[in-house]
Amino acid sequence: MGGTYKLAVIPGDGIGPEVVDAALGVLEQIGKVYGHQFVTKTLLAGGCAIEATGNPLPPETVAACRASDAVLLGAVGGDQWDDLPGDKRPEKALLGLRGQLGLYANLRPALLYKELQEACPLKPEIIGEGLDLLVVRELTGGIYFGPKGRRTTEKMGEEAFDTEVYSEAEVERIARIAFTIARNRRRQVTSVDKANILESSRLWRAVVTRVAADYPEVKLNHLYVDNASMQLVRDPKQFDVILTTNMFGDILSDEASMITGSIGMLPSASLAHGNFGLYEPVHGSAPDLAGQDRANPIATILSVAMMLRYSFALPQEAAAIEQAVQQVLAKGYRTGDLMNPGKTLVGTAQMGKLISGYIQ
Numbered sequence: 001m002g003g004t005y006k007l008a009v010i011p012g013d014g015i016g017p018e019v020v021d022a023a024l025g026v027l028e029q030i031g032k033v034y035g036h037q038f039v040t041k042t043l044l045a046g047g048c049a050i051e052a053t054g055n056p057l058p059p060e061t062v063a064a065c066r067a068s069d070a071v072l073l074g075a076v077g078g079d080q081w082d083d084l085p086g087d088k089r090p091e092k093a094l095l096g097l098r099g100q101l102g103l104y105a106n107l108r109p110a111l112l113y114k115e116l117q118e119a120c121p122l123k124p125e126i127i128g129e130g131l132d133l134l135v136v137r138e139l140t141g142g143i144y145f146g147p148k149g150r151r152t153t154e155k156m157g158e159e160a161f162d163t164e165v166y167s168e169a170e171v172e173r174i175a176r177i178a179f180t181i182a183r184n185r186r187r188q189v190t191s192v193d194k195a196n197i198l199e200s201s202r203l204w205r206a207v208v209t210r211v212a213a214d215y216p217e218v219k220l221n222h223l224y225v226d227n228a229s230m231q232l233v234r235d236p237k238q239f240d241v242i243l244t245t246n247m248f249g250d251i252l253s254d255e256a257s258m259i260t261g262s263i264g265m266l267p268s269a270s271l272a273h274g275n276f277g278l279y280e281p282v283h284g285s286a287p288d289l290a291g292q293d294r295a296n297p298i299a300t301i302l303s304v305a306m307m308l309r310y311s312f313a314l315p316q317e318a319a320a321i322e323q324a325v326q327q328v329l330a331k332g333y334r335t336g337d338l339m340n341p342g343k344t345l346v347g348t349a350q351m352g353k354l355i356s357g358y359i360q
């Protein structure tokens with residue numbers, strides 16, 4: 001017996017609607033094959049919401065997201081809204097959604113398919129058969145949200161400060177997410193901090209170590225962030241789940257993403273308490289490609305796979321999507337961002353249909 005799941009869909013701007021359409025086609029195929037019903041509600045956020053309502057994040061959108069089991073977002077933003085003041089810009093919708101939906105855990109897999117090895121900037125002997133790691137980043141605490149300000153002293157002139165603050169409770173809840181996920185992967189968590197210098201990191205390390213005792217099947221090691229950033233390019237295969245703070249995660253997840261070759265391949269999840277989550281590609285609205293059927297929809301399609309795994313507890317269906325993506329790549333189909341001689345160029349919609357075709 002299949003289940004019924006309520007999904008809020010925010011296509012957004014630029015290539016957002018095109019990649020979301022392709023991903024919803026794949027989800028529909030999953031529904032047919034596995035007997036699930038996905039009830040979708042399309043909502044406004046970003047530039048299109050500014051045009052329609054004057055507000056980048058209308059309250060009805062937030063309310064409808066809260067009434068859903070998960071949210072799928074395309075991308076927001078575009079040149080035509082770049083001159084608006086900060087709180088009126090399309091990107092304000094993203095911060096608003098994170099804050100108002102309580103999304104405290106950001107998951108960014110960096111997965112290099114062996115079919116795309118040529119797109120990876122690392123040497124073949126470093127990547128071997130491919131790479132598969134996951135960065136779990138704390139998203140609503142740390143230095144981005146701690147006390148900040150400016151002051152002027154007679155001796156030094158103007159000063160500015162930002163403060164890294166973490167509570168035990170904040171560290172514990174993100175650590176539990178990382179350990180829970182690691183249990184279903186290769187059972188290894190690397191916690192990244194700067195405990196040789198920062199007091200907040202010493203608390204981070206102590207709490208993560210304590211939480212680890214509840215997950216005896218998962219191996220934990222700690223790395224300082226400077227070493228971790230070096231190890232990511234020296235020997236990325238050593239990592240399974242990387243657990244880290246808001247700022248370190250911001251930087252390391254971008255570094256890790258480079259090993260996958262194209263931004264068009266990178267999905268993400270932002271999780272709240274319970275199973276609720278928002279799923280979106282890492283890329284933006286790519287105005288240079290919008291409306292031309294040229295964008296790579298795989299990042300959004302893989303975001304749907306993450307939604308099935310983390311919000312709907314349907315790991316088999318998630319794996320079916322991931323395998324279908326791999327099969328389509330293995331057959332040599334590529335969107336423009338991944339195109340190489342000898343491969344077959346396809347558009348956004350066609351790529352979505354090909355992937356659906358491998359879900360049987």
Ligand code: NAD
Pocket residue numbers: 015019074075076077078079091094263264280281282283284285286287288289294295296297299337
């Ligand atoms: P971008 O990610 O939109 O594009 C960067 C480059 O990657 C461009 O060359 C683009 O063509 C390419 N690209 C992006 N997605 C692709 C895909 N699916 N397939 C193939 N190529 C792809 O970043 P940008 O150009 O810095 O920003 C454009 C707009 O998007 C801005 O308004 C920015 O604020 C917004 N933005 C939104 C989000 C979001 O909604 N989460 C994230 C980043 C940027």
